[in-house]
Amino acid sequence: MRVVSGIQPTGKPHLGNYLGAIVNYVKLQDEAQAAGGECFIFLADLHALSQAHDPAELTVNTREMVATLVACGVDPMKTILFNQAQVPAHAELQWLLNGTARMGWLNRMTQWKDKAGKNREGQSIALFTYPVLQAADVLLYQATHVPVGEDQKQHLELARDIAQKFNNDFCPEDAPLFTLPEPYIPPAAARIMSLRDGTVKMSKSDPSEMSRISLTDDADTIMKKIKKAKTDAEPLPSEEKGLEGRAEARNLITIYSALTGKSVADVLGEYGGQGFGGFKPVLGEALVEILRPINARFMELKDDQEALDAILARGAAKAREHGIPTLDAAYKALGLVRG
Numbered sequence: 001m002r003v004v005s006g007i008q009p010t011g012k013p014h015l016g017n018y019l020g021a022i023v024n025y026v027k028l029q030d031e032a033q034a035a036g037g038e039c040f041i042f043l044a045d046l047h048a049l050s051q052a053h054d055p056a057e058l059t060v061n062t063r064e065m066v067a068t069l070v071a072c073g074v075d076p077m078k079t080i081l082f083n084q085a086q087v088p089a090h091a092e093l094q095w096l097l098n099g100t101a102r103m104g105w106l107n108r109m110t111q112w113k114d115k116a117g118k119n120r121e122g123q124s125i126a127l128f129t130y131p132v133l134q135a136a137d138v139l140l141y142q143a144t145h146v147p148v149g150e151d152q153k154q155h156l157e158l159a160r161d162i163a164q165k166f167n168n169d170f171c172p173e174d175a176p177l178f179t180l181p182e183p184y185i186p187p188a189a190a191r192i193m194s195l196r197d198g199t200v201k202m203s204k205s206d207p208s209e210m211s212r213i214s215l216t217d218d219a220d221t222i223m224k225k226i227k228k229a230k231t232d233a234e235p236l237p238s239e240e241k242g243l244e245g246r247a248e249a250r251n252l253i254t255i256y257s258a259l260t261g262k263s264v265a266d267v268l269g270e271y272g273g274q275g276f277g278g279f280k281p282v283l284g285e286a287l288v289e290i291l292r293p294i295n296a297r298f299m300e301l302k303d304d305q306e307a308l309d310a311i312l313a314r315g316a317a318k319a320r321e322h323g324i325p326t327l328d329a330a331y332k333a334l335g336l337v338r339g
């Protein structure tokens with residue numbers, strides 16, 4: 001069992017990152033250990049170069065992201081926690097895979113279409129080839145399980161296509177190089193939506209702070225954001241079909257269900273018929289309870305730069321070691337001569 005996943009240090013991680021991905025990092029690190037496998041979680045700092053960024057902020061965000069992940073329960077003794085920039089094999093393998101990936105495949109990626117919008121010509125090449133780096137990230141370690149939110153499912157399918165084509169083109173039939181990775185998507189909270197618009201996903205890059213709950217928000221801020229979350233005038237329905245066409249109501253119910261482990265049907269059974277005035281404080285309290293220990297741990301860790309850098313350096317050394325066999329085999333399969 002090889003678990004591999006990444007998160008961009010492009011801002012403060014939010015509830016969508018937590019419920020969609022980080023909760024599963026913590027769960028799978030234990031499962032991998034029990035199965036005698038490994039768990040690799042990396043900060044996708046090379047991916048962060050695909051959009052305009054401030055170098056000083058990237059450095060701060062990278063360390064803060066390590067502190068947040070550890071505060072959420074990612075244990076550097078169980079998980080190989082590192083940043084891409086310290087493991088050049090990610091960029092090297094991406095270049096090797098650029099020969100296999102097809103323009104048509106990348107052109108179909110919805111994240112590319114969404115982020116580029118009408119200004120495709122003005123985007124960085126890194127944004128276009130982002131999914132090839134992502135393929136390299138997971139193929140380098142022969143990932144079997146890739147815990148991600150639903151927005152990354154298409155990129156994982158592309159990683160499988162790249163792996164399959166490379167295996168077909170350059171490897172003997174009975175000795176494929178790359179393992180085809182499987183996405184591991186949480187059924188309950190695969191896509192948490194913005195608190196300001198239930199039709200777009202909660203995102204670090206949304207200009208409105210009110211659109212997301214950051215994992216480091218304090219109790220007052222959480223309550224304020226939930227109180228101001230967009231809703232409609234109807235009371236909550238008693239059954240799931242009553243959430244149709246009510247994106248904001250569905251989002252708040254989904255969040256509460258994921259936080260408490262109760263099914264959507266049970267939550268609606270309990271709160272159906274009530275207005276948001278009654279439900280929002282319940283949701284806010286549940287969030288405060290879950291995020292309080294994370295927040296406290298983050299505050300303890302965040303300023304210890306030496307300790308955070310040591311976690312990354314240790315993880316990177318292990319990641320470099322684990323990546324070597326696959327990278328070497330990829331060079332060889334392509335016929336490249338190296339000393």
Ligand code: AQP
Nearest residue numbers: 007008016017020021148149190191192202203204205
């Ligand atoms: N809203 C979401 N609901 C569920 N899962 C989500 N993820 C992100 N947003 C949601 C999952 O979190 C992991 C890390 O994401 P990322 O930071 O590497 O990339 P992202 O998807 O680009 O996240 P953001 O917040 O939207 O960042 P920006 O705004 O910088 O692009 C991934 O597994 C992702 O699926």
